[in-house]
Amino acid sequence: MTPTVPTLRDTIAEDLRTQITTGHLKSGDRLPSEPKLATHYKVSTPTVRQALALLQAEGLIEKTHGKGNFVRTPLRRITYTGGTGIPFAPDLQTTIRTTTVRARGHIRTLLKVPSNSPLTEFQCTTYEGETPRSVARIYIPRDLAPTARLASSSWPGGRDVDRTETQETVTARLPTPEEASALRISPTRTVLTITRIALNSTGRVLEAALLALPSDAADAVFTTHPTLKEETDR
Amino acid sequence: MTPTVPTLRDTIAEDLRTQITTGHLKSGDRLPSEPKLATHYKVSTPTVRQALALLQAEGLIEKTHGKGNFVRTPLRRITYTGGTGIPFAPDLQTTIRTTTVRARGHIRTLLKVPSNSPLTEFQCTTYEGETPRSVARIYIPRDLAPTARLASSSWPGGRDVDRTETQETVTARLPTPEEASALRISPTRTVLTITRIALNSTGRVLEAALLALPSDAADAVFTTHPTLKEETDR
């Protein structure tokens, strides 16, 4: 059903796609310029551009204004592991900026703290070489925040306090302009977002974290060992 | 930095967006036709269409060939809860088709079974009224599959066997053509995919599940209660 006739842009995209996947066009290669592709395929440039937009959405090519269209070097996928701090992979560097902010809006709701109560905000960016691979904002009530050992390996709001539960919500959406520029991706490329809150045994929220990762090169992995409660409460 | 000048399509999209969010245009309303919008904004129709494409990507409007562009009735978000069977929300109906297939390719790797070993495949679609909200393919080695009680509330591969670990990988990507038609979404709308495997205490894979949900109306929630092992192994 719905055997719709492939459009010109689809057939052009399909042709380029096979050239890429068969290795005819290699990683990092520059594609012919758009006018050249247009004359080659005997179509107008907008049609070529629509085909390229498809390949861009699939993550196969990268467009750079003034330089050309390039076969995308496949990014190694990075993995966010549930319950941990920030995405992890070998050879990732992380920069962290720490500021103090006042609780408001969504963050306040997540942390269940009064309005304007002081929070420590960690702005984390993970890099692979020069390429940003994830951004995170982590908020911790200031009376819980570690102060002097940010450079240590232990994570803020981490394992030294009793942390009994971590709730993580995963969604995909278009990036905010800030996220797009921080990750250096096009505003049309979706990001995988993770909203995480950590609770202690009294139900107090120890931490709220908002993470964003380019969805075409990121996975989030969660491993659950069912507890007795989960086994019985249904 | 990068205070790029907003383009025509951006300003048009922004105007329509505020009209929608302020309630000027209500849920289900038909937008003026594209030529009318073009004359109203004093641009050409392709420019209007680019603006509409942005709103479509954001999930704010729905385009229907031959009928018009409509403000999208915001879909209630559905939630997939980590470790469970399929997405859940009130008033969701589920259809399940069961077949027997032979293990091969990716599925075989996930289940760690020999090639061509028999599997029971559950093809699940979750509906909210007439609207499909999730699709799932669940594979279980046939010797583990429940046979006579599919209609019961217990889930295949479920809690009656010792299931000690569930690993779930969450990604976002463009839907396959099959997923797009099954979910009745445009092939350009990303889906949130969940790949889940369940292990028993011997490490045997009890189940492999592939789920896909439209990412603009779905969340995946994972709650982890750290075990002693997780606490200590770092």
Add this chain to the structure above:
DNA sequence: GAGTGGTCTAGACCACGAG
């Protein structure tokens, strides 16, 4: 300055939905 992609125009024709 040469070459590239980004934006936009002002049309054309086709395909779909509904009366």
Add this chain to the structure above:
DNA sequence: TCGTGGTCTAGACCACTCA
């Protein structure tokens, strides 16, 4: 049949990159 959106054309001009 009519109005709608979908596809496509053949240009124009601007903005960016690099030599």
